[in-house]
Structure formats: C-alpha cells, structure tokens
Amino acid sequence: MTAPEPAGVRPRRVVLVSLGAAAPGEALLDGVRRLRADGARIHLVSRVPPAAALATAVDDVVAVGRPGGEPLAAGRLTIDPHRLPGALALVGGRRTRRLVREADVLVAVDAAALPAVWWAARVNHGALAVNGLPAALARLG
Amino acid sequence: MTSPTRPHLLYVAWGFPPSRTGGVHRALATVNAFAADGWDVTVLTAPREVFRDVTGADPRLEALVDPSVQVLRIPFSWPAQQTDLRDWPLWRVLLPRLWATARRRADLRVFPEVGYGPWRRELERAADAVHARTPVDLVVATTNPEVAVTAGVHLHATHGVPYVVDYRDAWSLHTYSGRRRHAPDSAVGRWEARSLGGASEVWLVNEPLRRWHAQAYPQLADRMHVVMNGYDRDLPADLFHAPDPTAPLRYGYLGTMTRVVPLAEFVAGWRRARELSPEVAAAGARLHGYLGYYATPDPDLAAIVDGAADAGVTYHGPVSKTDVTATYAGCDVLLFLLGGGEYVTSGKVFEYMSTGLPVVSVVTPGCAAEEVLSGYPRWHRAADLSPASVASARAAAAVDARSPDAPARAAAAREHASRFRRDRQLAPRLTALRDLVGTTREAAR
Numbered sequence: 001m002t003a004p005e006p007a008g009v010r011p012r013r014v015v016l017v018s019l020g021a022a023a024p025g026e027a028l029l030d031g032v033r034r035l036r037a038d039g040a041r042i043h044l045v046s047r048v049p050p051a052a053a054l055a056t057a058v059d060d061v062v063a064v065g066r067p068g069g070e071p072l073a074a075g076r077l078t079i080d081p082h083r084l085p086g087a088l089a090l091v092g093g094r095r096t097r098r099l100v101r102e103a104d105v106l107v108a109v110d111a112a113a114l115p116a117v118w119w120a121a122r123v124n125h126g127a128l129a130v131n132g133l134p135a136a137l138a139r140l141g
Numbered sequence: 142m143t144s145p146t147r148p149h150l151l152y153v154a155w156g157f158p159p160s161r162t163g164g165v166h167r168a169l170a171t172v173n174a175f176a177a178d179g180w181d182v183t184v185l186t187a188p189r190e191v192f193r194d195v196t197g198a199d200p201r202l203e204a205l206v207d208p209s210v211q212v213l214r215i216p217f218s219w220p221a222q223q224t225d226l227r228d229w230p231l232w233r234v235l236l237p238r239l240w241a242t243a244r245r246r247a248d249l250r251v252f253p254e255v256g257y258g259p260w261r262r263e264l265e266r267a268a269d270a271v272h273a274r275t276p277v278d279l280v281v282a283t284t285n286p287e288v289a290v291t292a293g294v295h296l297h298a299t300h301g302v303p304y305v306v307d308y309r310d311a312w313s314l315h316t317y318s319g320r321r322r323h324a325p326d327s328a329v330g331r332w333e334a335r336s337l338g339g340a341s342e343v344w345l346v347n348e349p350l351r352r353w354h355a356q357a358y359p360q361l362a363d364r365m366h367v368v369m370n371g372y373d374r375d376l377p378a379d380l381f382h383a384p385d386p387t388a389p390l391r392y393g394y395l396g397t398m399t400r401v402v403p404l405a406e407f408v409a410g411w412r413r414a415r416e417l418s419p420e421v422a423a424a425g426a427r428l429h430g431y432l433g434y435y436a437t438p439d440p441d442l443a444a445i446v447d448g449a450a451d452a453g454v455t456y457h458g459p460v461s462k463t464d465v466t467a468t469y470a471g472c473d474v475l476l477f478l479l480g481g482g483e484y485v486t487s488g489k490v491f492e493y494m495s496t497g498l499p500v501v502s503v504v505t506p507g508c509a510a511e512e513v514l515s516g517y518p519r520w521h522r523a524a525d526l527s528p529a530s531v532a533s534a535r536a537a538a539a540v541d542a543r544s545p546d547a548p549a550r551a552a553a554a555r556e557h558a559s560r561f562r563r564d565r566q567l568a569p570r571l572t573a574l575r576d577l578v579g580t581t582r583e584a585a586r
Contacts, residue, residue, distance in 0.1 A: 022440050022443075022444055025444065025446075025447035026443065026446055026447040026450060026456050027438040027440075027442075027446065027447070027456065028438075029456075030457065030458035053450070106226075108226065110440060114226065114229075114234060114237075115234045115235070118226045118229055118231075118234045121226055121227055128225075129225070129226040129227055130224045130226060131223075131224045132224060132435075132438075134438070135194055135195075138193045138194060138197070138198065139193070139194065
C-alpha cells in the first residue's frame with residue numbers, strides 16, 4: 001500500500017523494476033536508503049517477492065507477472081519467457097501504468113527488466129531510464 | 142605548462158581517478174611519484190562519465206592527483222556498457238546476443254581487445270597532439286585494458302620516444318588458471334610481442350609473473366622488473382585500538398568482490414565458526430566494496446551476500462578511497478578473500494598489512510598473495526577453502542585480536558609491512574628512467 005504524500009513539493013519518484021528469477025535483495029538496500037534519505041519515493045515492481053529488508057525499505061512493492069518459468073533453450077537461442085511479457089505487464093498493467101507515467105527515474109535492476117524499462121522510457125519521455133541502481137545514483141549525483 | 146628542463150612523461154591509463162577500477166591506485170601513485178620526482182606529467186585517460194555511469198566512480202580520488210599533473214580525457218565509447226537505456230537501439234533490446242556479437246566484431250577491427258579496441262585510434266591521435274605541443278621524453282602505459290600500450294608503441298615508431306609497459310596484469314597468461322590463453326601466433330600474441338619487444342622496461346607486479354614473461358620472451362628478460370603494488374601511505378598508528386572487551390569482534394572485508402573471490406566458501410566457513418564459541422558466534426562481518434566489476438551488482442554475488450545476513454554478514458557498499466582509513470579503524474580483524482593461483486597477489490594485501498590488524502586469509506591454495514603475507518606476524522591462514530579451515534583461521538584471529546599484547550603485536554606487524562610501501566617499490570625505477578631519458582636526450586643533441 002502506498003502512503004499518502006504530504007502537501008508541497010512532489011518527491012522524486014523512482015521505480016525499480018525486477019523481472020529476473022532471483023528475488024531483489026540486500027544489494028539494493030544501500031542505494032534505496034540513499035535515495036530515501038534524499039526524499040525520493042521508491043516503488044519496487046517485482047516478479048519475485050523481494051527480501052524482507054528490501055520490502056521494508058521501499059515505499060511499496062507491486063507484484064507483476066508470475067513467479068515461475070525458467071528460460072527456454074532452443075539450440076543456441078535462450079528465450080526468457082518474462083522479458084517481453086514482463087514489459088507488456090509493466091507498461092500496460094492497471095497498477096503499474098500510472099507508476100511508469102509518473103516516474104522521474106526508471107531503473108532496470110536485472111537483465112530481464114531491460115526491455116520493460118526500455119519500453120517504459122518510450123512511454124514516459126521525461127524519465128531517466130537506466131540499467132542498474134548504481135548508475136541511477138551516479139546520475140542523480 | 143611544461144618546462145624544457147624537466148623531463149616530460151606521457152602516462153596512459155584507461156582507469157584513472159575518478160575511476161574505482163582495479164589498478165587505479167597504482168596509476169595514481171605512479172603519476173604522483175613521477176611528479177614528485179620533478180617530471181612534467183600528462184595523463185591520457187577516459188572521460189569521467191565512463192566511470193560514473195559504468196564502473197562506478199570515487200569522485201574524491203581526483204583530489205589526490207598531484208596538481209601539476211595535466212589530465213587529458215579523450216573520447217571513449219563503450220556501447221556494451223551503456224547504462225542510459227534511451228541510447229539503446231530496439232534490436233539490442235530484442236536480440237541482445239546478436240547485438241553483442243556484432244559489437245564484438247566491430248571492437249576487434251583495429252586492436253584485438255573486446256570493448257576497448259576502438260580506443261587505439263583516439264590514443265594515437267592524442268599522443269601525436271601531446272608530442273607536437275610538448276615533446277614527450279617517455280611514455281608509461283599501464284595495461285588492462287591492453288590498448289593503452291598503443292600510444293607508446295605509436296610514438297616509439299614515429300618519433301623514437303622510449304616507452305615502458307606497466308603490465309599490471311597479464312595478457313597472454315590467464316593469471317587465475319596459470320594457462321596461456323592466447324597463442325603466440327594469434328593477434329594478441331603478435332601485439333604482445335610487438336609492444337614488449339619495443340619497450341625499454343616491462344613492469345610486472347610479482348616475481349612469478351616476471352618469471353613467466355621472462356620465459357616467454359627470454360630476449361627481453363633483462364628489461365623486466367618487479368614493481369609490486371605496495372600500499373600508499375602509512376596509516377596513523379593511534380588509529381587502531383585493542384578491541385572493546387565488552388563488544389563483539391568486528392571482522393571486515395574491503396575490496397571488490399568478483400566471481401573469483403571465494404565468497405561462498407567464506408560464508409560457509411563463517412557459519413561453521415559460529416558453532417565454535419560464543420565469542421565467535423557474536424561477531425559480525427562487514428563487507429565493503431562493489432559486487433562485481435561494474436556499478437550494477439552481480440546478481441549471483443548479491444544473492445550470496447543476501448543469504449548470509451542471518452549469520453551476521455552485512456553488506457555496506459563501496460567505500461571512497463578517502464574513507465578507507467575510517468573503514469579500517471572500524472575493524473578488529475580483516476578478512477582477506479582472494480581467488481587465483483601463483484600469479485595473483487592483489488593490491489589489497491599490502492594495505493591490509495599496513496594496518497597491523499590480524500588478517501584472516503581465505504584464498505585459493507598456492508595463491509601468490511600468501512607469499513606476500515608470509516612473515517606477517519598476525520596472519521591467520523585458512524589452509525584451504527573448506528568450512529573447517531576457514532572457521533579455524535577465523536577463531537585463531539579472534540584469540541589474536543583479544544590477546545593482552547595486541548598493541549605490541551600490531552606494532553610489529555606494521556613494522557613488517559613497511560617494506561611494502563609503494564614509494565619504496567617505485568624508487569629504483571624512477572632512478573633508472575631518469576638515466577634513460579637523460580641518455581636519450583644526450584643522443585638527440
């Protein structure tokens with residue numbers, strides 16, 4: 001659930017997107033805390049439930065896609081069943097569509113989320129769209 | 142502004158402050174040592190944004206560069222590591238492997254090094270421009286990426302400028318496996334022979350690496366020198382105190398954690414050690430540094446760290462070079478985790494020893510860093526990577542940290558480490574290169 005915002009200046013909205021098989025965890029904590037300390041609101045859109053500490057550290061967690069489903073190997077080609085469906089779910093989903101449109105920063109926190117964030121950046125032209133939370137932190141200075 | 146009486150060094154390093162990549166401290170120390178020795182120094186390196194966006198940057202490192210050094214940031218494009226997703230073409234998003242294959246082929250066209258090959262043209266152009274403005278007396282290139290050597294090779298071929306190859310790593314040799322990874326007749330093998338063959342000196346970071354290269358290139362053996370990494374400056378002796386007897390011991394790791402670091406083995410041993418005594422069970426391990434080579438954490442390493450949280454292992458992210466002293470001061474025992482065999486020493490081992498703190502080593506057996514650690518009086522070695530060995534070393538370090546004569550032990554440990562100070566490693570080479578440059582100038586008259 002998202003907490004109500006106080007009146008006044010709108011905080012910077014950061015949307016972290018994770019569509020990989022691994023649960024987003026402690027590696028993101030330091031960055032999330034830094035952004036929160038700067039007054040940002042952090043929304044985590046994740047296919048797999050995040051680690052408890054991370055779930056507590058962000059403002060809200062939105063589930064997207066389905067947890068199971070391994071990448072399919074077809075010869076030398078590997079198809080991840082979550083990359084493109086995940087992108088569709090992020091940009092077109094009822095709960096996530098508004099998050100994407102209102103975000104100031106869109107971050108792919110794993111490789112599976114890259115198509116989703118790439119597409120989201122085409123929907124929200126004003127947002128910073130980057131690969132990796134450290135890259136976002138570096139750019140936000 | 143350069144002076145006609147002072148020798149002019151052109152130093153080439155892709156990873157230079159504010160980069161936080163491996164070897165950046167060696168580059169910084171080398172440049173500062175030349176400047177302190179009375180050289181005019183010009184550095185060719187990559188733009189700040191490359192480090193900010195991709196490898197991770199430590200902006201405060203730039204303040205440590207000698208103010209007389211001129212740093213030229215020349216264009217470097219790194220599409221494979223581009224983090225701004227707006228710059229990605231659609232086909233890269235849809236067909237990432239095909240895009241990577243095409244990119245790789247493009248990279249290798251002018252120099253046999255994926256990711257960095259195209260930088261050769263920029264380096265050669267920049268070296269020409271610097272030399273035209275103020276003649277260069279010597280080029281020192283620190284490698285990995287190896288493309289750095291091309292500036293020296295080029296100025297040597299076109300203007301007879303002598304150059305030094307600082308082989309911080311190895312190119313043909315895989316330092317972790319000890320196997321040759323590029324044949325002598327491959328593109329890499331030919332470039333290596335050409336660059337080393339024309340060099341006035343070749344620097345290597347340890348004796349096993351010098352020996353391997355001397356065997357591979359026997360005709361160049363007398364030009365090969367060991368310039369160990371060393372540590373930068375003595376830490377204040379009063380920084381470290383005996384551990385608070387009422388508080389749990391604080392174990393700490395500081396450094397980049399890559400896939401060759403035995404992190405999983407350390408965690409298994411850490412868990413086993415908790416069963417040995419309440420003292421050990423109460424202790425915590427604080428891990429500082431990047432998870433992987435790039436700014437984006439390696440997901441597998443992140444998972445290992447996440448999975449160890451219940452055992453008192455916590456991750457605290459990267460540390461600025463300027464905060465390193467304070468980070469060490471927050472530790473009672475240091476954890477030295479390193480993968481690799483007889484050719485791998487790391488730079489971290491020297492800095493660890495300079496603290497005088499107990500050091501628990503969890504390294505691949507036969508790792509060259511053990512040779513450096515041998516003789517350090519507070520070294521607690523895990524004989525192998527088994528949980529039992531790691532646990533036993535960790536417990537021994539706890540006893541050492543709590544011993545009544547810990548201050549005397551720390552003083553003895555620091556004294557032992559002082560021989561590895563970086564300026565002591567570089568001094569003989571600076572003297573030799575001054576002579577070389579003097580001789581070259583004399584010959585040119």
